[in-house]
Amino acid sequence: MFINYSSIRGDRLKKAKTRKKSPRKTPPVSNTEVKELIDAVCGDHGHLIISALMERELTDEGLARATGLKVNVVRRILYDLYERRLVNYRRTRDDGTGWYVYHWYVEPKRAMEGLEIHRRQMLEKLRERLEYEKNTLFFRCSNNCPKVSMDVAMELNFTCPTCGERLEHYDNTPVVKSLEERIRVLEGFRNTSIAS
Structure with a gap:
């Protein structure tokens, strides 16, 4: 099958390549129980990062400025939160430096799935420990x-x-x-x- 790319207008193709995604808008964490669960799963620093990301999409440097934490600490926490399915990212290339820039955000549905998985794991460990302590x-x-x-x-x-x-x-x-x-x-x- 032959596709004739010459029929595609150059400006439309150029526009498609340069179109940027708008920052994701997610509602803030308002449920007290969810906040407590996030604290239990992520700790204080993780909760700071999740709260900042609930407001808007941020880079790791932006998160460091917003939370007052060091960039390397923020990155370590972000990788941990990503492994637990609480945050996600999109990657773009910086035109000036050629480096990749990671834009982190929270997807509420995915985050809740990750929290639920971690909640079940914590419950299993706590029940095992309770049995051990009782017996x-x-x-x-x-x-x-x-x-x-x-x-x-x-x-x-x-x-x-x-x-x-x-x-x-x-x-x-x-x-x-x-x-x-x-x-x-x-x-x-x-x-x-x-x-x-």
């Missing part, structure tokens, strides 16, 4: 060295491996309650929307 007897010395399980304590003749003090039964009820609360909070995040 294991722990011992600890009076110096608050790391706790050890009953099996390890018996092997050590109930002597702390760190400081040599006598090991006593450790009540891990506060840890269990904390884990149960974190699980309850994460279970409450189902079916939330990033812009609701």
